[in-house]
Amino acid sequence: MLRSLSIDAEKCTGCLQCEMACSYENEGVFNPAKSRIKVFTFHDEGRFVPYTCTQCDEAWCLHACPVEAIVMNKATGAMEVADSVCVGCKVCTIACPFGTVNYNQDTGKVIKCDLCGGDPKCAEACPTDAIVYVDADATGLDKMRAWAAKTDNAASARG
Amino acid sequence: MDAGRPGDPGNQAEILVAGMKHVIVGAGPAGVVAAETLRKLDPEAEIAMIGDEPEPPYSRMAIPYLLSDHIDEAGTYLRKQPGHFVHHSIEVVADTVASVDTRDKQLWLTGGGAVSYDRLLVATGSVPILPPVSGIDHEKVTNCWTLEDARKISRGCAPGASVVLIGAGFIGCIILEALVSAGVKLTVIEMGNRMVPRMLDETCGALLERWCGEKGVNVMTNAQVEAIEDAGGPVKVRISGGREVNAELVISAAGVRANAKFLEGSGVELSDGAVVVDRHMCSSVPGIYAAGDVACGRDFSTGEYSVQAIQPTAVEHGRVAAHNMANHGSVTHPGSVLMNILDTIGLISSSYGQWQGVEGGDTATLVDEEAFRYIQLQFDGDRLVGANTLGLTQHVGVIRGLVQGRFRLGRWKDRLMKNPLLVMEAYLAVSQG
Ligand SMILES: Cc1cc2nc3c(=O)[nH]c(=O)nc-3n(C[C@H](O)[C@H](O)[C@H](O)COP(=O)(O)OP(=O)(O)OC[C@H]3O[C@@H](n4cnc5c(N)ncnc54)[C@H](O)[C@@H]3O)c2cc1C
Numbered sequence: 001m002l003r004s005l006s007i008d009a010e011k012c013t014g015c016l017q018c019e020m021a022c023s024y025e026n027e028g029v030f031n032p033a034k035s036r037i038k039v040f041t042f043h044d045e046g047r048f049v050p051y052t053c054t055q056c057d058e059a060w061c062l063h064a065c066p067v068e069a070i071v072m073n074k075a076t077g078a079m080e081v082a083d084s085v086c087v088g089c090k091v092c093t094i095a096c097p098f099g100t101v102n103y104n105q106d107t108g109k110v111i112k113c114d115l116c117g118g119d120p121k122c123a124e125a126c127p128t129d130a131i132v133y134v135d136a137d138a139t140g141l142d143k144m145r146a147w148a149a150k151t152d153n154a155a156s157a158r159g
Numbered sequence: 160m161d162a163g164r165p166g167d168p169g170n171q172a173e174i175l176v177a178g179m180k181h182v183i184v185g186a187g188p189a190g191v192v193a194a195e196t197l198r199k200l201d202p203e204a205e206i207a208m209i210g211d212e213p214e215p216p217y218s219r220m221a222i223p224y225l226l227s228d229h230i231d232e233a234g235t236y237l238r239k240q241p242g243h244f245v246h247h248s249i250e251v252v253a254d255t256v257a258s259v260d261t262r263d264k265q266l267w268l269t270g271g272g273a274v275s276y277d278r279l280l281v282a283t284g285s286v287p288i289l290p291p292v293s294g295i296d297h298e299k300v301t302n303c304w305t306l307e308d309a310r311k312i313s314r315g316c317a318p319g320a321s322v323v324l325i326g327a328g329f330i331g332c333i334i335l336e337a338l339v340s341a342g343v344k345l346t347v348i349e350m351g352n353r354m355v356p357r358m359l360d361e362t363c364g365a366l367l368e369r370w371c372g373e374k375g376v377n378v379m380t381n382a383q384v385e386a387i388e389d390a391g392g393p394v395k396v397r398i399s400g401g402r403e404v405n406a407e408l409v410i411s412a413a414g415v416r417a418n419a420k421f422l423e424g425s426g427v428e429l430s431d432g433a434v435v436v437d438r439h440m441c442s443s444v445p446g447i448y449a450a451g452d453v454a455c456g457r458d459f460s461t462g463e464y465s466v467q468a469i470q471p472t473a474v475e476h477g478r479v480a481a482h483n484m485a486n487h488g489s490v491t492h493p494g495s496v497l498m499n500i501l502d503t504i505g506l507i508s509s510s511y512g513q514w515q516g517v518e519g520g521d522t523a524t525l526v527d528e529e530a531f532r533y534i535q536l537q538f539d540g541d542r543l544v545g546a547n548t549l550g551l552t553q554h555v556g557v558i559r560g561l562v563q564g565r566f567r568l569g570r571w572k573d574r575l576m577k578n579p580l581l582v583m584e585a586y587l588a589v590s591q592g
Contacts, residue, residue: 038554040584049587063478064471066188066218067230068239087224087234090500090552094509095471097564099557099583103507108229 002077004136005113005120007050011130014039014048021125025116034104036113037122037131050131052122053100053113055079061112064095077136078115086110178203181484182266182274184256185282186210188218188470189451191237192477193280193484194249200485206248207274211255214306216244219284220470222309226316226337232306256283259425261444278446278484281422281434282477285415285452285468290325294387299394300409303334315408318342323396323406325384327354331412332367332503338410339374339504346404347371347378348396350413354378358499358510362526363533363547370506370531417453417466430455433466438492440480448484450476459494459563460512460544467497496563500555506531507552512562513537513545520544521572523579536579541572543582554583561586 019035027034037052055078062070062079069085070092072078081101088108092101101112113120115133123133181197183190186208194208210216214232221235238244244251255269265275287302289295301311312334316322320343324331327349338345349356353364354371371378383399393405417433427442428435434442434449436456441448450456451473455464472495482490500509516522516537524535532550536543536558543561561568561582568575571585 040587042584042588049591051583051587063192063474066220066237066470067234068237085234085239087221087230088502089220089224090502090507091220091470092556093552094498094500094511094556094559096556097560099554099560099586101556102554103552105505105507105552 002136003118003133004055004077005052005115005123006132006134007052008130008132009047009049011128012039012048012050013128013130014041015127017125017127018050018122018131021121022113025121026111034111036100036102036111050122051100053079053096053098055113055115056098060095060097061092061101064091066091073114073117076115076118078117079112080114081110081112083107083109177201178205179277179485180205180275181207181278181280182276183208183280183282184266185280185284185451185453186212186216186251187282187284187451187473188237189284189453189473189477189480190280190282191216192474193282193450193481194244195247196478196481197485198247198249200481204485205250207250207252208244209252209254209256209268209274211253212305212307213253216251217306218470219304222303222306223333223337225306225309226312226334227340228337235306256421258421259427259447261426261447264446276446278448280480280484281419281427281442281447281449281453282451282473282480283418283421283453284473285466286418287411288414288416289411290384290413292384292386294389294394295411297387297389297394297409299407300387300411303330303410303412304415312408312410316341316343317407319344320407321393321405322346323348323384323404323409324412325409326350326412326414327378327380328412328414329355329358329499329501331410332501334410334412335371335376336502336504339376343408345376346396346406347376348382348384348398349378349380350383352381354380354503355501355508358501358514358547359508359549360514360535360547362524362535363508363549366526366528366531366533366549367503367506367508371504374504376504415452415468417455419449419453430464431466435464439483439488439490440476440492441483441487448480450480457492457494459496462494467495469497469499471495471498496559498559506550508549509547509551509555509558511546511558513539514547515545517544521576523576525579534579536575536582538568538572538575541568542566543568543575546582557583557586560590564590566590 019032022035023031040049086109123131216237217235257267257269259266287304322343324347354367386397388395433455452468479492498511521538526533534548537545566589
C-alpha cells in the first residue's frame with residue numbers, strides 16, 4: 001500500500017520544524033529557504049498552511065521534463081528528480097500547477113519532495129501531527145487534488 | 160483529470176479497433192510521447208516512427224546545456240534506457256517522408272520506399288527561418304536548432320572568438336549563457352525594441368537587456384542585420400545604422416516556422432504552413448493528426464488556434480493525438496497554456512498565458528530594478544489570465560495553476576493588486592479554502 005503525506009493545516013502552529021528537518025535531510029543544512037515543504041502564513045487569519053508536492057497522478061512535472069530526469073519511484077509513488085540527468089531547464093517548475101517544483105540556483109537543478117525515500121522527515125519532525133505519513137487512501141489528499149477536477153480542462157478532457 | 164495522460168489505468172477499455180497501423184512522422188517530443196501513449200492504449204497496434212535526424216530521438220531543449228557542457232550528447236536523448244523503443248515495440252525508421260498520398264493512405268520516403276498507414280501523425284516540428292539578407296548562406300552562419308548545429312557552434316566558440324547572435328528571442332536568450340561561458344566576444348542583434356519581445360513586456364525585456372550589458376554582452380535592440388560579407392577570415396556583419404562587426408561565427412536564432420512542406424498538395428489543410436487541427440488534433444483529412452510545433456492547435460487562454468512551438472505543448476498534443484488515433488473522439492484538447500521560462504546568464508524570466516493583458520482587465524506590478532526582480536500579473540475580472548516574472552524561482556508554477564484553474568480570486572484579487580508576490584498564498588486560499 002502506497003503511503004502519502006497528509007496535511008491538516010488546522011493543527012499547524014507554524015513552528016517550522018518540518019522545514020528544518022527537510023532542509024537538513026536533503027541539503028545538509030538547517031535552512032528553511034532550502035526546504036521542499038513550505039509553511040505559508042496567513043497573518044490576517046492567524047493561520048499556517050504547510051504545503052508540498054502531493055505526488056499527483058497527473059505528474060505534470062514528469063511529463064514536461066524533456067530529458068526524462070523525473071521518474072516515479074515505484075516503491076513510494078514519489079516523483080523523484082535524478083540530479084545527474086536534470087539539465088536545469090526549469091520547464092517542470094512552470095508545468096507543475098501546484099508550484100511545488102523549485103529551481104535551486106546553487107546547484108543548477110530542480111528540487112521537489114521525494115518523500116525522503118519513504119521516511120519523510122517533515123512528518124517525523126512535526127510535533128502536532130499536522131503532517132503525518134499514512135496510507136494513501138486514508139488521506140485528505142483528495143481535497144488537495146480536487147484542483148484538477150475543478151478546472152474546465154478536466155471537464156473537457158473527459159468528454 | 161485529464162484522460163489524455165499516459166499512465167492512466169484502464170485506458171485499454173477505450174480501444175474500439177485494436178491492432179491498427181499507426182505511423183508517426185517526426186521523432187521529437189511530440190512523436191515520442193504519441194508513440195508511447197499509443198503503445199499503452201493498444202498493445203497490439205503496429206507503431207512506426209519515422210525520423211530524419213541521424214541521432215536517437217532527442218530533445219532540442221537540452222541543446223543549450225550541451226553547449227555549456229553540462230551534459231554530453233546522450234544527455235539530450237528523450238529516452239535514456241538503451242533499447243527503449245524496441246522494448247515497447249515501436250519501430251524507429253531513419254528516413255525522410257517526402258510526400259503523403261491521403262487517398263491510398265500511404266507515404267513516400269525519400270529513400271524510395273512507401274509506407275502504408277491506418278492512422279498518421281504529423282509531428283515534424285518546425286524549422287528555423289533565416290533572415291533574408293545577402294550572405295546568410297555563408298558557411299560561418301549557423302542555426303541553433305539541431306544537434307548538428309550544436310556541434311558546429313561548439314567548434315566555432317573558441318575563447319576570445321567574436322560571435323554574432325541574430326535574434327534575442329527565447330532561444331537566443333537561453334544559449335547566451337553557454338556562449339558567454341565559452342568566453343566568446345558576443346554581439347546580439349535584435350529587431351524588436353527589447354529582448355524576448357514575444358514573451359516579456361517592456362519593463363522585463365529592458366531589465367534583461369541591462370543585465371546582459373552588465374555581464375559584458377553587447378545587445379543591440381531595434382537593430383537589423385543588413386548583410387554578411389565574406390572577408391577572407393572572419394565575416395563582416397553589417398548592421399542597420401551603419402554599424403559593423405567582424406565575426407568568426409554567426410548564429411541565427413531569428414524564429415521558426417512549421418515544417419509541413421511535404422504535405423503541400425496532399426489535401427491536408429495548412430495555415431501559415433502549419434497543420435490546422437481540431438480539438439482532437441485531427442487535420443482536415445480524417446485519419447491524419449498533427450501534434451507539436453507543426454500543429455496549429457488550440458490556445459487555452461484565447462480559445463484560438465495558433466502555433467505555440469514550446470515543449471510542454473508538444474507533449475500535450477502528442478498525448479491527445481494518440482488517444483484520438485486509437486479511438487477517435489475519446490479525448491478533447493482543452494487548449495494548451497502558452498508559457499515559458501528562461502535562464503539568461505543566471506537571470507530567470509517567465510511568462511504565462513495572456514501576459515500582455517486583456518481589454519478591460521487589471522494589471523498588478525512590482526519591480527525592484529536594482530535587484531533585477533519583477534512581477535506583473537494580468538487579471539480578467541477576478542481571474543488571473545497571465546503574468547511575467549523576473550528573478551523569481553520559487554513556486555512559480557502556481558501561476559500556471561491559477562491561470563489554468565480559472566479560479567475566482569474574490570478578495571484575493573485586491574491583495575494581489577497590492578502585492579503580486581502573494582500568488583502562492585492566493586492559490587492556497589482559493590483552491591483549498
Ligand atoms: C535551442 C533550443 C532551446 C529550446 N528551449 C525551449 C525551452 O526552454 N522551452 C520550451 O518550451 N521549448 C524550447 N524549445 C522548443 C522545443 O524544443 C520544441 O517546441 C519541441 O522540440 C517541439 O517538439 P516537436 O516534437 O513538435 O518537434 P521537434 O522536436 O522539432 O521534432 C520533429 C522531428 O521531426 C523530424 N522531421 C521533420 N520533417 C520530417 C520528415 N519529413 N520526415 C521525417 N522526419 C522529419 C525533425 O527532423 C525532428 O527530428 C527549444 C528549442 C531549441 C532549438
